[in-house]
Each structure stands twice: as C-alpha cells, then as structure tokens.
Amino acid sequence: MATPPSLSPISPPSPPNTTTTAPPSSLPNNTAPPTPPVTNNSDPVADSPNGTFANLLPPPPPPRSVESLPPGTLAGLIVGVGLGALIVLIGAGIFVIFYRRRKKKLANNYSGAAPQGVDPQHWQQSVPQITVLPKPTPPPGITPHLYNSVEPPSTSTSLGSEKPSNASPSPVVAMGHSLGTFTYEDLAMATDNFTDSNLIGQGGFGYVHKGVLKDGKVVAIKQLKVGSGQGEREFQAEVDIISRVHHRHLVSLVGYCIVGVQRLLVYDFVPNDTLEFHLHGKDRPVMNWSTRMKIALGAAKGLAYLHEDCKPKIIHRDIKAANILLDESFEARLADFGLAKYSLDTDTHVSTRVMGTFGYMAPEYASSGKLTEKSDVFSFGVVLLEMITGYRPVDKIQRSLMIA
Numbered sequence: 001m002a003t004p005p006s007l008s009p010i011s012p013p014s015p016p017n018t019t020t021t022a023p024p025s026s027l028p029n030n031t032a033p034p035t036p037p038v039t040n041n042s043d044p045v046a047d048s049p050n051g052t053f054a055n056l057l058p059p060p061p062p063p064r065s066v067e068s069l070p071p072g073t074l075a076g077l078i079v080g081v082g083l084g085a086l087i088v089l090i091g092a093g094i095f096v097i098f099y100r101r102r103k104k105k106l107a108n109n110y111s112g113a114a115p116q117g118v119d120p121q122h123w124q125q126s127v128p129q130i131t132v133l134p135k136p137t138p139p140p141g142i143t144p145h146l147y148n149s150v151e152p153p154s155t156s157t158s159l160g161s162e163k164p165s166n167a168s169p170s171p172v173v174a175m176g177h178s179l180g181t182f183t184y185e186d187l188a189m190a191t192d193n194f195t196d197s198n199l200i201g202q203g204g205f206g207y208v209h210k211g212v213l214k215d216g217k218v219v220a221i222k223q224l225k226v227g228s229g230q231g232e233r234e235f236q237a238e239v240d241i242i243s244r245v246h247h248r249h250l251v252s253l254v255g256y257c258i259v260g261v262q263r264l265l266v267y268d269f270v271p272n273d274t275l276e277f278h279l280h281g282k283d284r285p286v287m288n289w290s291t292r293m294k295i296a297l298g299a300a301k302g303l304a305y306l307h308e309d310c311k312p313k314i315i316h317r318d319i320k321a322a323n324i325l326l327d328e329s330f331e332a333r334l335a336d337f338g339l340a341k342y343s344l345d346t347d348t349h350v351s352t353r354v355m356g357t358f359g360y361m362a363p364e365y366a367s368s369g370k371l372t373e374k375s376d377v378f379s380f381g382v383v384l385l386e387m388i389t390g391y392r393p394v395d396k397i398q399r400s401l402m403i404a
Contacts, residue, residue, distance in 0.1 A: 359393030
C-alpha cells in the first residue's frame with residue numbers, strides 16, 4: 001500500500017516585484033530621452049490597502065454653509081427695526097402737530113393777535129382789507145368826484161417798516177385795521193349837518209364836532225381841511241397808527257369816512273374837554289394838586305406805551321396840553337396823532353420836516369429836524385411845567401415869556 005505524499009506548508013505568495021529597471025547608463029546621442037512614467041493620480045487610499053498614504057494628507061475642508069445668527073442677535077435686530085420704525089412714526093406725528101400749530105398761530109397773528117412783547121389788551125391789529133365804499137351823495141357845495149383814498153402804508157410781518165405813504169390817492173380804500181367805515185350822510189346826520197352848536201374844537205387841521213351815531217354811541221368827528229396835502233398826510237398817519245394801538249390813556253379811533261375830497265375821522269368822545277381848557281379856560285376852578293398829579297401820571301403812561309411797548313416805537317411829535325383829553329374822572333388820554341412817526345429800535349433818529357407847536361418843541365429837533373422819542377419827553381416836560389406854574393409856554397400877556 002502506497003503511502004500518501006506529505007503536504008508541505010503553503011506559504012503566502014510573494015509580493016510582485018516592484019523594482020523598476022533602471023534606464024541604461026548610456027544612450028545614443030540621437031536618441032530622445034525616454035518618456036517619464038505616467039503618474040497615477042488616483043486616490044492613494046485605493047492604491048494602498050492599509051491607507052497609509054491617506055493618513056499622511058490633511059482632511060478635505062468641509063463644505064461652506066451660511067452661518068446662522070445666534071437667537072439673541074436675531075431677536076435684538078428685530079426689536080431694533082421695530083423701535084426705529086416707531087421713532088420715525090412719532091417724529092412724523094410731532095412734525096405734523098407743530099406744523100399745524102404754527103400755521104394756526106400765523107393765522108391768528110394776521111387776524112388780530114398781539115405781537116410779541118405787547119400786552120394783547122393794548123393792541124388791536126388785523127389784516128388790511130380792501131373795501132369799496134358805496135357812492136354816497138356828495139355834501140352840499142362839493143362837486144361830485146370819483147372816490148379817492150389813501151394808499152395803504154407799506155407793511156411787513158414785524159411792522160418794522162410801516163410808515164405813512166406819500167403816494168397819490170388811489171380809487172380803492174385799503175384801510176382795514178378793524179375800523180368802521182361811515183358814509184358822509186351818516187356823519188352829517190350824527191352832527192345835525194355839522195352845525196356850530198356841535199362844534200367842540202378847531203385848529204389848523206380842521207374842525208371837530210360832537211355827534212351821536214345811529215346806535216346811540218357818542219363820538220367826536222374830525223373833519224380835515226379840504227385840498228390840503230398836510231391834511232391828507234395827517235389822515236393817513238391817524239388811520240395807520242391809531243387803528244393799530246389801544247390803551248386806556250390813548251384816544252380810540254372808531255372809524256373814518258372818505259368821500260370825494262372829504263376826509264373825516266371818528267373817535268370815541270371824551271367828555272371833559274382838554275387839559276388846556278382846565279388850565280387856562282376863563283372862569284375855570286383851579287385844579288387841586290392831586291388832580292394835576294393824576295393827569296400827569298395818566299399822560300405819562302400813554303406816552304410810555306407809545307415809546308416802549310409799541311414795536312416799532314411811535315413818536316407823537318405834538319405833545320401839548322391841548323392834545324391831552326380828560327374824561328369825567330380826569331383820566332388823561334393822548335389825542336391827535338396826525339404828526340406821529342414810526343421809529344425803529346435801530347434808528348438813532350428820524351429825519352423829517354419840523355412840525356409841532358411852538359413852545360413845546362425840543363430845540364435840537366427844531367434846529368436840525370432830527371426826531372427822537374426824547375423830543376416827546378421834552379414836550380411832556382413843558383406840559384408838566386405848564387401844569388405847575390399855570391402859565392402857557394408862550395404867554396402873550398406875560399410879554400411872550402417862554403417858560404420852556
């Protein structure tokens with residue numbers, strides 16, 4: 001029986017020989033260099049069973065992704081946007097409110113509001129209105145004419161440049177200022193056709209009559225001289241200035257009348273005549289010192305209002321005893337603003353033609369024509385001296401002795 005052959009242990013197959021045959025040491029000169037072996041760019045992990053080369057290379061970068069904001073930051077962003085929108089809405093609302101208030105304030109200023117720094121109860125002003133008067137029957141002895149009136153004074157929002165205009169009259173009345181307009185017939189009826197029995201004063205400007213209007217109001221009606229350039233200027237000054245101010249120690253202007261060449265002004269009636277009448281009137285009782293002091297104080301308050309409270313200040317230019325009216329209680333009221341002038345705070349003086357009453361005028365104004373509020377103060381000082389002494393500034397009986 002044959003013995004089976006013994007099996008030798010099986011050894012693992014030897015790895016393939018990877019040795020690369022070196023190129024020959026020498027090549028013919030005309031032979032090109034051999035082509036380099038093709039490099040395999042495949043993944044080394046595929047070539048190496050144990051991944052040795054793969055461990056040597058850095059890991060590939062992770063794919064980029066949009067970074068998400070932290071929850072707190074996102075919530076803060078939303079809150080910030082909401083607050084910003086709310087602030088914008090609030091700002092817009094505040095702007096609208098202030099805009100409407102400013103618009104309303106401007107409207108009030110044009111409808112009679114007092115300017116800044118002036119007591120509202122002492123100031124009356126409104127937007128000039130254009131009024132065309134109905135054509136009344138001309139007064140007796142006067143040829144009918146087309147209506148004439150004065151040009152409205154130049155105005156500004158601050159009233160800073162308002163001065164009576166010297167332009168020729170225009171056919172339209174533009175004198176608003178919350179004044180009433182009267183027909184000549186109304187005023188003639190109120191004064192009983194301007195009879196002498198109702199005449200209460202006269203002067204270079206014209207005549208003043210007492211009258212009673214249809215509503216029972218007692219007034220003083222000043223009728224300016226016809227055809228006088230100075231009368232026309234005084235009419236403009238009176239309407240422009242007196243219609244804008246109101247004070248207990250100033251005479252109030254009620255209205256006016258323009259018909260043909262006639263110019264009439266209607267004032268509140270002050271019943272107790274003038275200071276001149278009580279000082280120098282024939283057979284008048286002597287005023288006691290307390291009454292004189294009361295009159296002086298009231299006139300001083302009215303003058304101070306013109307100089308300090310009105311913007312621009314108003315220079316009366318004709319302060320005298322005859323222009324200080326008295327009521328039943330001997331309260332003084334300044335009157336007759338036909339020569340008054342505006343003066344800006346920036347003006348050192350106003351150059352003008354010398355006008356006023358001899359004996360009351362300041363000497364520097366009479367010599368130079370440079371008008372300031374101090375000219376009124378000088379005239380008021382003459383009035384005080386007249387009240388103390390009882391003498392006129394120029395007294396013919398006392399040999400024209402000027403006490404000023």
